[in-house]
Amino acid sequence: MSIEIEVLNEDASWKLAEPLYDAIWPPEVVAGLPWAGITFAHADLRVLVQDKAGDIVCHVGIYRRLVTWNGQKINVGGIGGVLTRADMRNHGLATIGLNAAIQTLRHEDSVNWAILFCASDRGPFYMARGFVPFEGDVYAEQPEKGRIRFDTLSTLVHDVKRNAPTRGTIDLCGLPW
Numbered sequence: 001m002s003i004e005i006e007v008l009n010e011d012a013s014w015k016l017a018e019p020l021y022d023a024i025w026p027p028e029v030v031a032g033l034p035w036a037g038i039t040f041a042h043a044d045l046r047v048l049v050q051d052k053a054g055d056i057v058c059h060v061g062i063y064r065r066l067v068t069w070n071g072q073k074i075n076v077g078g079i080g081g082v083l084t085r086a087d088m089r090n091h092g093l094a095t096i097g098l099n100a101a102i103q104t105l106r107h108e109d110s111v112n113w114a115i116l117f118c119a120s121d122r123g124p125f126y127m128a129r130g131f132v133p134f135e136g137d138v139y140a141e142q143p144e145k146g147r148i149r150f151d152t153l154s155t156l157v158h159d160v161k162r163n164a165p166t167r168g169t170i171d172l173c174g175l176p177w
Contacts, residue, residue: 013046041175060097077105079116080177113164117153131156
């Protein structure tokens with residue numbers, strides 16, 4: 001299998017990623033998910049994995065954010081929107097995309113660690129790739145609701161330039177991803 005990996009900024013990449021999102025998470029599917037109704041941030045960068053025909057078969061979003069952890073401001077990188085086209089799953093493409101995202105964050109001077117949110121049944125997949133559970137409280141912003149405790153999805157963290165904390169309180173200081 002021949003693939004190509006690109007890391008593009010959000011403006012240049014959404015139109016490329018949108019068909020994959022629509023195929024995997026159409027509105028009728030999203031409506032039945034625990035995170036239906038949650039407003040998520042848009043990725044700052046996107047890792048796009050293409051097959052030899054140029055079709056996007058995997059996506060990983062990268063988010064840059066100044067958050068607070070136990071009241072201390074810290075720069076983190078978010079990982080979200082990990083999607084692989086159904087017929088391309090189980091070929092390691094999500095792992096390739098995740099590795100590219102973590103490597104991209106390692107090149108960012110200010111990013112200390114990464115945060116990822118996922119359904120609880122997906123946790124083992126990410127933990128096998130170096131993420132560890134965050135056992136604290138997470139807060140995020142939501143339109144019309146303000147600051148909320150964000151516990152709809154599991155929170156996992158990954159070391160980037162320093163050890164990621166596994167306890168405490170994280171305030172995303174904005175929308176979740």
